[in-house]
Amino acid sequence: MGMDTAERVALVARHTEEVVTEEELRGLLEETEEPTAYIGYAPTGEMHIGHFTTMRKLADFVEAGLDVTVLVADLHAHLDDEKSPLELLDARSEYYRIAIEGMVEAAGADPDAVTFTRGTDYQLEEPYTLELYRLLADTTISRAQRAGSEVVRQSENPKLGGLVYTLMQSLDVATLEADIAYGGIDQRGIYMLAREMLPDHGFGKPLCVFAPLLSGLSGGKQSSSDRSSGVFLTDDTETVEEKIDGAYCPAGEVADNGVLEYLQRLVFPILGVRDEPFVVERPEEYGGDLTYESYEPLEADFVSGDLHPADLKPAAAAAIDEVIGPVRDRLLDRPDLLARAYPESRD
RNA sequence: CCGCCCUUAGCUCAGACUGGUAGAGCAGUCGACUGUAGAUCGACUUGUCCCCCGUUCAAAUCGGGGAGGGCGGACCA
Incomplete structure (x- = not known):
């Protein structure tokens, strides 16, 4: 590909919350033919649209020539307050993999360009375990707690699992030989710990790329334990419409506006890949239909009051529904898998 | 191993001493008002009171046993 370094840097860094650091990224892309990037997902609750927006970036990575690995961090799903019982790790890992492949494909990349691995593939082996013990011996409780405070479920009586979690995630970066650790901005604490600890243990210092997190539809943060706080990949068309219709969306305001965020971070990027516009059908009495090629003019119209x-x-509901459609079809095509992964919550 | 405390609505908890099959706040649902939602009013819903046995006309409440969780002590060749 004829992409120069500046273009690759821009592609890797676009639509991100933070890159640590841009200088290191430039250096990496200059010096390394095919740098490696990884993102880990703990297979806990059902996947939602927030996962999708984070995942969409993998298409940029692939296009920029990165070697992308997705870790399905099944042991992490158990370590974080037993969100997933050990018996369900197989089923949930498979569900996550299929969902992730669907999202990568929907984002316009070839799912086969992404390497999948599972935590249990290597996290129980001796070299990993021994190195983990070294990290455990070398890290204070408060340091590990602070690193994971935005990721691991917090409680009055925290379990050791949540602390080991952060060290394992740090060690994963080294074990998977990732030059770049990618994740939502909530992962920042853990990867800063990784940057701090890994060099002391003879590993490289990873650079980090962080995706912004989506607001929930009710104004707060999106939560996978609250089905009404966001759109899930298995929500049907009617449910998507109801959720968007009920979303917090004050006229003219951009802050905490989940509807605008969904459009900016998910819908427009994907429409962009397909070279399709976003059309707002509007009654003549309010000015007739509107067509947007990109997000910025839409936000401008929204802020000015021209778009109600x-x-x-x-x-937005129709566009979101269409975007998640292919992923939903893949998942609903495997009712057995969903039933096994979430035996309690499915009908 | 010993002792003490906790377990009630989706969440945080009151009620237990002085037995009469349960309440508040938040959340949620539904109306009103807005060309959406929210805010604001108005209305409404929610329960194996952790489990088992016993006392009693009657047990969330009293007694015994058990489970889960928390705290402390003891042991430390």
Whole structure:
């Protein structure tokens, strides 16, 4: 590919919350033919649209020539307050893999360009375990707690698992030989710990790319334990419409506006890949239909009041529904898998 | 190994001493008002009171046993 370093840097860094550091990224892409990037997902609850927006970036990585690995961190799913019982790790790992492949494909990349690995593939082996013990011996409780405070479930009586979690995730970066650790900005604490600890243990210092997190539809943060806080990949069309219709969306306001964020971070990037516009159908009495090629003009119209939430919402719901459609079809095609992965919550 | 405390609505908890099959706040649902949602009013829903046995006309409440969770002590060749 004829992409120069500046273009690759821009591609890797676009639509991110933070890159640590940009200088290191430039250096890496200059010196390394095919740098490696990894992202880990703990297979806990059902996947939602927030996962999708984070995942979409993998298409940029692939296009920029990175070697991308997705870790399905099954042991982490158990270590974090037993969110997933050990018996369900196989089923949930498979569900996550299929969902992730679907999202990567929907984002316009070839799922085969992404390497999948599972935590249990290597985290129980001796070299990893021994190195983990070294890290455990070398890390204070408060340091590990602080690193994981945005990721691991917090409680009045925290378990040791949540502390080991952060060290394992740090060690994963080294074990998977990732030049770049990628994740949501909530992962920042853990990867800063990794940057601090790994060099002391003879490993390289990873650079980090962080994706922004989506607001929930009710204004707060999106939560996978609250089904109404966001759109899930298995939500049907009617549910998507209801959720978007019920979303917090004050006219003219961008802050904490989940509908706008979904459009900016998910819908437009994917429409962009397909070279399709976003169309708002609007009654003549309010000015007729609108067409947007990119997010910025839409936000401008929204802020100025030219685009009313009541017109935006149905259009957004339709677009979101269409975007998740292929992933949903893949998942609903495997009702057995969903039933095994989530035996309690499925009908 | 010993002792003490906790377990009630989705969440945080009151009620237990002085037995009469349960309440508040938040959340949620539904209306009103907005060309959406929210905010604000108005209305409404929610329970194996951790489990088992016993006392009693009657047990969330009293007694015994058990489970889960928390705290402390003891042991330390």
